Amino acid sequence: MKIQQIFTDAGLRSTKARIAVLNVLTNANxxxxxxxxxxxxxxxxxxxxxxxxxxxxxxxxxxxIHKISGENRAWKFQLSQSSYSQIEPDSDKKQFLANLHQHAHLHCTSCGKVTCIHELKPQFPKQVLAQYHVESIDINIKGLCSDCNHP
Structure with a gap:
């Protein structure tokens, strides 16, 4: 997807700096x-x-984008997998997008690579959700990525 289209779909104003940063994150592994x-x-x-x-x-x-807790309490940033174009009309856009970032992250302890694992999502008992509004979830699994895990 083109960078400018991301801003257009979201109804947000792009600037040279916003485009440049989003371009870097779009091209990152x-x-x-x-x-x-x-x-x-x-x-x-x-x-x-x-x-x-x-x-x-x-x-x-x-x-x-979403931020992920990295080593030494430094944040890492990654392009969100969702987009405003996926949202149904008349729905709460921010809540929809915030809910999509409730998944786990794999952190390589050797090279620092962070990978989102969208298939692993937390499940909360209904009584917990009735008492607390969850805005974000940060599950970090640490180990070695396939590149660093050489015998």
């Missing part, structure tokens, strides 16, 4: 930290680290 994104954008001198932080916060707030 796994979740990236702020510093990894900044490093990939180093040739684009007009974007400083504060601008990138603000863009990441904005993209997360609008559910175009």
């Amino acid at each position: 796994s979740a990236l930290s702020h510093s990894e994104i900044l490093e990939q954008m180093s040739s684009q001198k007009e974007f400083d680290r504060v601008t990138i932080y603000r863009v990441l916060d904005w993209l997360t707030e609008h559910h175009l």
Whole structure:
């Protein structure tokens, strides 16, 4: 999907910085930290680290990307698998997209690669959900990825 189409489907305003950050995340093989994104954008001198932080916060707030708890409490960011084009008219867009990011993540303890596992979703007893509104879930499974797990 083209980057501009993501903003169009969401009814959101794109900027040069938002497009650049989303482009980096779209082309990434796994979740990236702020510093990894900044490093990939180093040739684009007009974007400083504060601008990138603000863009990441904005993209997360609008559910175009999601953040994953990484090593040493550093966040990693990844393009959301869902899109605004999947949402039925008259539904709560933000709640729909927030619910889609309730899955597990595999963290490689060697190379740091993070992979979303959409098939593994938590199940809560109804009495828990009646007492608490779940906004996000962060399940992290740590181990070695197939590239690092060589005997």
